[in-house]
Amino acid sequence: MTITANPEHSPLGKTTEYVDQYDPSLLYPVPRADKRDEIGLPEISPEGKLPFFGQDIWNAFELSWLNPKGKPQAAVAVFRIPASSPNIIESKSFKLYLNSFNQTKLAEQSELQSRLEKDLSEAAGDTVVVELYSLEEAQALQIEQPQGRCIDDLDIEIEHYHPQPDLLKTQSDLVVEEQLYSHLLRSNCPVTGQPDWATVHVSYKGPKIDKAGLLAYIISFRQHNDFHEQCVERMFVDITQRCQPEELTVVARYTRRGGLDINPWRSSNRPDMDNQRLIRQ
Numbered sequence: 001m002t003i004t005a006n007p008e009h010s011p012l013g014k015t016t017e018y019v020d021q022y023d024p025s026l027l028y029p030v031p032r033a034d035k036r037d038e039i040g041l042p043e044i045s046p047e048g049k050l051p052f053f054g055q056d057i058w059n060a061f062e063l064s065w066l067n068p069k070g071k072p073q074a075a076v077a078v079f080r081i082p083a084s085s086p087n088i089i090e091s092k093s094f095k096l097y098l099n100s101f102n103q104t105k106l107a108e109q110s111e112l113q114s115r116l117e118k119d120l121s122e123a124a125g126d127t128v129v130v131e132l133y134s135l136e137e138a139q140a141l142q143i144e145q146p147q148g149r150c151i152d153d154l155d156i157e158i159e160h161y162h163p164q165p166d167l168l169k170t171q172s173d174l175v176v177e178e179q180l181y182s183h184l185l186r187s188n189c190p191v192t193g194q195p196d197w198a199t200v201h202v203s204y205k206g207p208k209i210d211k212a213g214l215l216a217y218i219i220s221f222r223q224h225n226d227f228h229e230q231c232v233e234r235m236f237v238d239i240t241q242r243c244q245p246e247e248l249t250v251v252a253r254y255t256r257r258g259g260l261d262i263n264p265w266r267s268s269n270r271p272d273m274d275n276q277r278l279i280r281q
Contacts, residue, residue: 019096020103024119028093031086035230039237052236054083054266056229057275058094059141062259063132065101065112075109076138077116078131078275083266085126088229090191095258141277146201148179151215158216161223163234167216168242170207175246177205182218183280185252190225198228198254199278200235206245214239228254232264240268249273255280 019026036042044051058079065073077098081089097119106112113130120128133140160167181201188195200218202209217238221231236250249267253276261281265273 019100021100022104022115023100024097024115026093026097026100027119027123028090029087029123029125030090030227032088032229033086035226036233039234041233041237044237044240050084051240052083052266052268053271054264055273056081056083056088057263057265057273059261059263059275059277059281060098060259061256063098063101066103066105068105068107070105073109074135076133076135076141078133079116079120080129081120081124082126083264085124087123087125088227089120089123090227091257091260091262092191095260098259141275143279143281144276146181146199146278148181148201148203150182151180151211152182152184154212154215156212156216158219160216160220162220163224163238164217164220165238165242167213167220168239169210169213170243171210173207175206176208178209179203180209180211180214182215184215185218185221187221187228187231188223188225190227193225196228196254196257197280198252199280201249201251201253202239203249204239204243204245205247207243209239209243209245228252228262229264232266236266253278253281
């Protein structure tokens with residue numbers, strides 16, 4: 001399995017022939033290390049221990065295969081990739097891999113789950129948890145409203161469209177607990193340049209964060225090229241360094257593309273996170 005830090009030099013983002021027979025070689029791992037070096041994680045964690053808990057939660061709504069009689073089957077899948085894994089999985093390769101099951105006959109759904117867990121864990125370099133739901137069972141993934149205060153109504157002037165951590169600041173040393181969110185996060189795929197849209201949720205305990213500065217900072221990702229997972233880690237590090245919260249959780253729930261949505265979360269104090277589905281998902 002090829003691993004590269006330069007996906008822009010890979011076949012990704014180019015015209016692709018869709019494969020409909022099982023092919024795990026389609027998965028394309030990308031090491032996390034280079035981007036973590038760029039945002040200073042080794043300096044923050046000199047002993048190699050990450051300063052956060054976290055997962056990359058993927059929801060797949062276009063998963064299909066054939067039973068032994070050739071009859072199509074359908075399911076919704078949830079994949080949980082630990083932030084401690086050495087690699088992320090590039091999203092287009094993930095879609096191509098899932099599509100490779102379309103004309104593949106499998107004896108049981110359990111066989112599908114076993115193959116998914118084995119292949120994805122090998123690509124990520126760590127254990128990937130796979131949950132499969134029938135379409136009836138998937139009704140449990142109800143659309144919910146984010147908790148806390150939406151800051152999108154703030155009347156602010158925007159000057160920066162590339163990440164500007166200097167925009168982050170605190171209003172006072174008074175320790176508060178807040179949940180803030182914005183629907184205005186946009187970043188761009190580093191492979192194709194296509195826009196990725198998300199709702200980002202920031203939950204913290206610590207000195208009161210200036211909401212206008214936080215919103216301007218979130219919007220400053222608008223022309224930034226990075227994978228979803230890397231944007232969330234950059235936000236976590238920048239908020240940690242600039243605002244010094246005692247506790248911090250950053251979650252970005254990206255809109256669906258090709259039947260997949262990606263939802264990275266990083267937290268200083270929460271070892272697990274619910275898979276909350278939002279209105280644009």
